[in-house]
Amino acid sequence: MMKLAIDLGSSVTKIFKIGSGVVLAEPSCVAVSTAHGGVKAIGEEAKRLIGKTAEFTTIVFPVFEADIVNGEMAAVMLSYFLEKIGVTRSRARRAEVLFSVPIGVQSGLIEKYRALAAACGIRTVHFVEVPFLSSLGQNMPLSETEPAFVVDMGGGNTNIAAFSLDGVIAGIGLNIGGGNIDSQIIDCVAEQFGLKIGLQTSEKLKMTVGSLYETDNESMIVNGRDIQSGRPRSVAVSSADVYGCLKLFADKVIEYTSMVIAKLPAEVSAVIWHNGISLSGGTARIIGMDDYFSHALQMDVNLADEPQMAVVLGGGRTIGDEEVLDAVRVEG
Template sequence: MAQAARHSSFLHKLSRHDVALDLGTANTLIYTADEGIVLDQPSVVCFERGGALGKAGETTVAAVGRDAKALVGRAPQNLETVKPLLHGVIADFSAAEHMMRRFVAMAQPRRLFGRRPAFTVCVPGAATRVERRAIREAAFSAGAASVNLIGESLAAALGAGLPVGSSTGSMVVDIGGGTTEVGVIALGAVACSGSIRVGGDQFDRAIIDYVRGLYGVIIGDQTAEHLKKTIGSALRGEPIERLRATGRSLDDGLPRTVEVTSEDIADALAMPLRQVIGVVRQVFETAPPELVTDIADTGIVLTGGGALLGRLDQCLQAELGVRVRIADEPLSCAVRGAGAAAAGAVEAGQPDFHGHD
């Protein structure tokens, strides 16, 4: 009972934050208690050449978010597009700082709260202390009055409406742009977890490689993402969908259009999906038997943008023998979960909340 009370107190303290931020490899989302999700933009920033990146006063930000993503693969020579995050953590600190600063200004939390906001930021469970420190420093540079971190799995479980404070175990599989996080949640904390650096970006790369090998055509990242979102499937089978895609021919370098099918996408994604299934199996192997029994009864919940891949729930259910369902609005589960904790300030000196530390 004392342990349950401590976890309940922990969740109550989390609930007093101002702004929740999911700084993802593919998308960044910002949530406020008053208005819900106030920003949902691709995690891309575009710089104008002419100054050394990372040096104060010499970097000019030309675009961020959707405007910057539209320039990926199309930017003229005087512009450089950068994705500051890799596998859910900051790979380019200067770019991340500039991007976050612009996003916070776009969300206008100061207008909403009349002061500098406190941030709760989602982080991958496998993030190192150095990586977590980089996220905190970037958030402070973006204008946060204080910064607290919450593990991605715990935030996703909260956002999916799972009974995280209960002694009954729940499993969440959060498939983001660069990582897949698997967490078993009980008594307000992550009882056991696993992580693999495979997500939506790796799905796109697998599609690019497959189309190149099968059709002899090189397609771009955005074309691969469009194929995945439009006709993507985790399983072969009827009905078969088709979509035309144009790229550069390996034979002569000229434009060439090919017809890609949903079965092509399923074949392309077979390997990365095996890796995702593998990490889920590993978590089952390390979880206490009582919690495994709970999950057998309650099932697995999918969150993150990767959960939107066609027939993914059926694929995992067939492989794992456990009922699988997709959370409502899976892309925003993590930020809404952190946002469920975003009603007030965390006490001074409060440690980072990762759910497993």
């Protein structure tokens, strides 16, 4: 039987296939015609259209802040991704699929995932919360007695948790992620330079000049529209210009991480202080994020080897191991 792990992220959908590894990582978006509702492009191709289309095209993100907000488009998108990796509808029917879900997932979201799976022809599904998958994807030793602490920062969602194979000890899901930094950078550039830039540009700024080392000083030329005159203009934006946007996000996550740490029973807390915490998710790739956390929390912080793939890699490891799957799957 074919086994798949699917991480339907707010920003990027990742799929792991047992026997092959990570077989897909594409933006979770669909370009739709506003005139007749037809689908124009999906995934990578759709993302390239952001900010460049006429008013007759809208870009839909079916997963927002880790919730399936457009079930119909989610099904169109996932069916397309499955086809792309050679999983036809008849194959999907015989596949066993694991979906990653946010910490503390409610039955309403599980139902949406079941409906999505059914719409794609998938009959056998399992659900596992992000923190477990992230730690398994990083090959952290997970047992009933040894707790782990993970912070996964994605595009629209951040999961913070201390847990063992026995379950979550303390944790929280926040509906913020790298997308919030992108919007913040747009506002920041508008305020400082009087220039309106697009989402693609702000994300690129975050990835290239963005750094949580205050002394870093890279810069990048960006194109946008002058807010006053409406004419195209370009400016050089530096690391220092966007530092505040990154810091705002990191400080918020650190504040909640401290709260979760404060809730831990003394013995768990001792182990966590000793072993440190682990960061994953695409947003953990921001330069200096690990050192920034380490400095603020005064503890060891480990960045996953493949931050953005940790969850789906963990999904692959879990769907391939019945014992692990039984220990971590969400019941119901």
